[in-house]
Amino acid sequence: MRDTDSPSSSLPADDPIGLQSFAVLLRRMNAEFNRIAQEFAHTQGLHLTDVQALIAVLDADDAEETGPMTPGRLRKQMNLTSGAMTACLDRLEKTGHIRRVRAADDRRVVHLHYAQAAKQVARDYFRPLAQSTDAARARFSDDELHVVVRFLAEMNRQLTLVRR
Amino acid sequence: MRDTDSPSSSLPADDPIGLQSFAVLLRRMNAEFNRIAQEFAHTQGLHLTDVQALIAVLDADDAEETGPMTPGRLRKQMNLTSGAMTACLDRLEKTGHIRRVRAADDRRVVHLHYAQAAKQVARDYFRPLAQSTDAARARFSDDELHVVVRFLAEMNRQLTLVRR
DNA sequence: ATATAATCTCTCAATGATTGACATTCTTTA
């Protein structure tokens, strides 16, 4: 039935912790997140791009270090051209998810803020994720959860170093 | 400077483990993964969709339980229409990443296999991720890593339940 | 057997997001 491909025996013999497991588990989780984001975008009549941009605006608004998001910063962060960025922000603004505010100190730049509508939107979007997270959390002790948080933080630190 | 939005103080006072941390950390990791995938797709002259499809084909080819991927299954998994799926597979086949093989037992279905070129492609794609994972792993004991694996597996289990 | 329904993949015109070069507005530097 299955034509014999080169037998890519994916699991080496000595793999107590699951060397492969990490990549597989992380990739699968990533795919699930993307699926949920995709579905949410669809129900809201938005695109995945729009939702990702919206989240970035939200996160930047929360993180005081960076200041509010700007089209230029978002453009670089999302690897979009200026035309696409403008169109994306137009959609988000037209649907009332974000506001564009000219900066007072440098009138070239535009500050992006999430509107009230976006708050509910984000809540809805993250509800299933939050529920899943809670359900998963419930099965671990505090000490174990501390380990997981440490690991996630460390992963993120490492991943941001992979900017070529 | 920052016009005072409703002060969404994101961190409740009592948050020993980081109730928020989980969502933030997971979202950020997701964004990093997507960025790497996006960049890789760009260097290969592919689209993010194509890369995601390629990975799905690869994973299915490894996981003997399900059998090789088919356009229909991939279509559902990726929430694409048939037209988009065909176009995506056309691109992947034309660039030599996958092969389409008519199934012998049911000649309506097509089996998708990754070509040799895709192997190298996948290796390149996952190299930085693997390196990051290894670097992160190195800072944890075996017991701790077991906890993380358990958590990731549990998260995936919970997330797949969020199929509405 | 034979027709009918169901399944799987693909085609194609229409839609619409993205690209890439350029324009516009504003700031900084010489």
Next chain:
DNA sequence: TAAAGAATGTCAATCATTGAGAGATTATAT
């Protein structure tokens, strides 16, 4: 004050995606 630089926006062309349907194959019922 002029010129260079920076941030955002405009617009025609490009190309992925949609959505309805066709074609080919298998399953079901009469």
